[in-house]
């Protein structure tokens with residue numbers, strides 16, 4: 001196996017170690033998770049001979065502001081240049097985007113709004129805004145995905161978000177009423193630069209809506225598999241409130257969604273914006289809830305790390321038992337989470353024969369680390385495994401519905417997180 005561990009590739013830095021907190025700058029950071037060197041969760045391999053790059057995967061807690069972040073930052077080039085994640089594959093996400101567009105527009109007493117989506121992927125969210133008479137523009141660093149979005153009629157700039165991207169947006173489309181960033185803010189190293197660039201494009205009466213996985217949910221549901229190199233930060237409301245305040249911005253609303261295992265939707269406005277009402281109660285509710293649950297101490301995070309180790313032991317014991325009975329197991333959903341899970345458990349294709357995924361671009365590739373092949377979902381009916389391990393557990397219902405024929409002929413499902421379950 002051509003595995004490369006270390007900080008350089010062709011004399012280029014693959015990752016660097018981050019010593020200060022991304023939010024408050026404090027160096028008082030304590031480690032609570034250490035997965036060792038892990039391959040990049042979305043870097044699928046084309047063949048057995050492909051070079052596989054690894055980097056340390058460790059999570060640090062900031063004793064000053066309660067933000068969690070990875071100990072290293074991988075050069076984004078290795079993670080995002082050809083992204084295989086297509087958000088439109090999931091119907092659940094489409095429905096979520098429709099709700100987000102409705103909500104954002106409802107904050108204004110008018111239509112024909114200008115909307116920018118940062119990290120717009122294949123334009124799934126912007127299509128929902130466009131359908132509601134908004135003028136839309138997207139920005140995404142993955143060239144393959146930008147091309148597709150542009151072909152589909154969603155104007156998309158291919159760039160990383162920052163000062164340059166922001167000026168391209170203003171040049172092409174002017175200041176924006178609604179700026180969205182769903183599932184991208186936790187991916188950026190320079191969170192302050194990100195917000196500062198949002199201020200460059202946001203109109204004075206506009207709203208910035210950011211959605212991030214909620215670290216409180218990660219801890220509560222032991223979603224350790226959401227920890228991977230793309231996810232640099234694991235946010236709570238407290239550090240986010242602090243971060244936005246540092247830019248003269250104010251959180252005006254917070255809501256929670258099940259998407260991606262439990263996410264926060266935080267709406268933020270410029271301090272001078274009096275046209276959108278601030279829901280102070282909801283901000284106070286979350287900040288005090290987090291304190292009440294001790295999330296401003298390292299304790300719950302350490303506890304989670306211990307429980308995750310137990311969960312792995314239980315899962316591996318069950319797997320051994322099933323294998324000893326001659327059971328054949330396939331996976332469903334070649335998600336990044338699945339990759340973390342399989343690598344953490346040290347599995348390979350002797351344990352899990354193949355993984356099905358409806359994303360065309362992933363089919364025919366190998367999962368990094370475990371080298372398990374990713375194939376079409378029709379393999380479930382053709383190869384007839386006895387068990388499906390649901391790796392994309394956030395879409396369990398949708399996946400079970402899609403595989404009704406499998407369960408009708410006696411097939412069973414394994415769900416490992418937050419507790420081992422056989423259905």
Ligand code: TMP
Nearest residue numbers: 090333334335336357358359392395398
């Ligand atoms: P995610 O959890 O990172 O969103 O990834 C989910 C993966 O599962 C993604 O690769 C798409 C795949 N998937 C299917 O193949 N079929 C489905 O019905 C659903 C919901 C997801």
Ligand code: ZN
Nearest residue numbers: 021024062065
């Ligand atoms: Zn901090």
